[in-house]
Amino acid sequence: xxxxxxxxxxxxxxxxxxxxxxxxxxxxxxxxxxxxxxxxxxxxxxxxxxxxxxxxxxxxxxxxxxxxxxxxxxxxxxxxxxxxxxxxxxxxxxxxxxxxxxxxxxxxxxxxxxxxxxxxxxxxxxxxxxxxxxxxxxxxxxxxxxxxxxxxxxxxxxxxxxxxxxxxxxxxxxxxxxxxxxxxxxxxxxxxxxxxxxxxxxxxxxxxxxxxxxxxxxxxxxxxxxxxxxxxxxxxxxxxxxxxxxxxxxxxxxxxxxxxxxxxxxxxxxxxxxxxxx
Amino acid sequence: xxxxxxxxxxxxxxxxxxxxxxxxxxxxxxxxxxxxxxxxxxxxxxxxxxxxxxxxxxxxxxxxxxxxxxxxxxxxxxxxxxxxxxxxxxxxxxxxxxxxxxxxxxxxxxxxxxxxxxxxxxxxxxxxxxxxxxxxxxxxxxxxxxxxxxxxxxxxxxxxxxxxxxxxxxxxxxxxxxxxxxxxxxxxxxxxxxxxxxxxxxxxxxxxxxxxxxxxxxxxxx
Numbered sequence: 001x002x003x004x005x006x007x008x009x010x011x012x013x014x015x016x017x018x019x020x021x022x023x024x025x026x027x028x029x030x031x032x033x034x035x036x037x038x039x040x041x042x043x044x045x046x047x048x049x050x051x052x053x054x055x056x057x058x059x060x061x062x063x064x065x066x067x068x069x070x071x072x073x074x075x076x077x078x079x080x081x082x083x084x085x086x087x088x089x090x091x092x093x094x095x096x097x098x099x100x101x102x103x104x105x106x107x108x109x110x111x112x113x114x115x116x117x118x119x120x121x122x123x124x125x126x127x128x129x130x131x132x133x134x135x136x137x138x139x140x141x142x143x144x145x146x147x148x149x150x151x152x153x154x155x156x157x158x159x160x161x162x163x164x165x166x167x168x169x170x171x172x173x174x175x176x177x178x179x180x181x182x183x184x185x186x187x188x189x190x191x192x193x194x195x196x197x198x199x200x201x202x203x204x205x206x207x208x209x210x211x212x213x214x215x216x217x218x219x220x221x222x223x224x225x226x227x228x229x230x231x232x233x234x235x236x237x238x239x240x241x242x243x244x245x246x247x248x249x250x251x252x253x254x255x256x257x258x259x260x261x262x263x264x265x266x267x268x269x270x271x272x273x274x275x276x277x278x
Numbered sequence: 279x280x281x282x283x284x285x286x287x288x289x290x291x292x293x294x295x296x297x298x299x300x301x302x303x304x305x306x307x308x309x310x311x312x313x314x315x316x317x318x319x320x321x322x323x324x325x326x327x328x329x330x331x332x333x334x335x336x337x338x339x340x341x342x343x344x345x346x347x348x349x350x351x352x353x354x355x356x357x358x359x360x361x362x363x364x365x366x367x368x369x370x371x372x373x374x375x376x377x378x379x380x381x382x383x384x385x386x387x388x389x390x391x392x393x394x395x396x397x398x399x400x401x402x403x404x405x406x407x408x409x410x411x412x413x414x415x416x417x418x419x420x421x422x423x424x425x426x427x428x429x430x431x432x433x434x435x436x437x438x439x440x441x442x443x444x445x446x447x448x449x450x451x452x453x454x455x456x457x458x459x460x461x462x463x464x465x466x467x468x469x470x471x472x473x474x475x476x477x478x479x480x481x482x483x484x485x486x487x488x489x490x491x492x493x494x495x496x497x498x499x500x
Contacts, residue, residue, distance in 0.1 A: 165400075
């Protein structure tokens with residue numbers, strides 16, 4: 001049974017695309033028989049006009065057709081899908097850079113999602129920022145939502161707005177069902193958190209009142225992986241953010257794990273921050 | 279096509295029944311030619327002489343009679359009788375759609391609204407009829423507007439507007455005050471005007487004296 005997951009936030013620059021790539025790669029690598037991978041995963045870029053997911057996935061030089069071509073009937077879905085070079089059961093459906101979000105139609109998106117549901121086990125949709133057409137269509141067919149939030153007030157308020165829309169504007173909401181919602185705290189800085197310069201995890205959880213999927217620490221590894229065109233879970237699997245994403249994926253599959261913020265393995269000071277935070 | 283009306287004996291009872299039918303569907307006979315079949319009526323029956331006048335008064339346009347031996351008063355000017363009519367089957371008079379029931383005061387469960395989920399940023403709860411109770415929190419950028427009082431069991435971070443239809447006795451209660459704005463019957467306090475000592479506490483807000491000339495008061499709930 002295919003699962004459609006939307007990665008969304010309202011606010012821009014919080015880490016939606018990084019998260020889509022990292023979680024997509026981690027899902028494709030793990031799970032399946034004996035945790036050796038095997039579940040088919042596709043990451044879909046809905047940010048028409050400002051596409052980035054192809055860069056983060058390192059596939060920008062192989063884009064021929066895109067989501068808009070498929071919606072408009074200029075290309076078949078299999079022509080637009082780009083298979084990842086490192087993980088064979090991971091694919092990318094890129095967005096168009098030359099069009100804008102008005103080129104997305106509700107019927108076209110519905111048809112593409114229906115076709116993807118037949119081919120893949122996980123469909124991870126990278127939503128554009130904002131609450132307009134692009135974001136609305138990205139979330140419309142979601143079974144599950146990952147709400148990416150930074151521990152600061154503007155991001156939290158935007159996330160709250162998005163949760164309201166997930167509960168009212170999606171296909172599931174129209175059928176009287178619920179979209180399963182998870183909070184992913186990103187760019188979490190343990191040092192600043194200890195100083196009290198950031199919103200505390202429990203404050204964010206209290207405001208948003210949805211379950212926590214994971215806490216991804218701020219790290220140079222994320223930037224380094226982006227520049228290399230690799231999801232951080234592939235490029236530096238032992239780094240703190242990669243381990244945090246791996247835990248988040250296990251929780252997404254339904255496992256129960258203690259919530260810790262992984263740190264770079266360096267020494268005594270870090271062990272201070274390795275404690276449970278939620 | 280003409281309708282055939284077939285009066286039955288006793289005529290007085292039949293007329294009453296027809297009256298009741300006409301009350302339910304006043305427009306049914308409008309513009310429709312009607313033939314009166316009097317086979318079931320004896321020539322001397324009480325009321326038969328006034329039958330045509332009675333029907334005419336009710337807007338039933340009779341164009342001929344059938345099965346009657348005598349001549350009804352008022353039927354002389356019709357000329358030769360129609361004949362050779364074919365039976366088109368009986369026809370039940372449909373009731374006109376019932377008029378909507380007059381509202382007889384609001385049912386009691388509508389006097390208050392209970393919201394058992396958090397009110398998210400960008401959402402508005404508007405309930406001019408009465409009180410609103412929110413079991414969760416009201417987020418920053420969300421608003422609750424009530425004709426009566428507002429009760430919030432979570433944290434109030436957004437706006438609460440009570441007594442919005444002009445009720446100075448309305449109040450606002452919340453378990454934890456972090457509001458952007460509180461208003462009662464048009465008087466309001468923004469976050470800046472609210473005493474910092476009240477932040478984060480369980481409070482109520484009201485207009486002193488319960489009148490529009492009162493002043494805005496906020497005090498902790500003890």
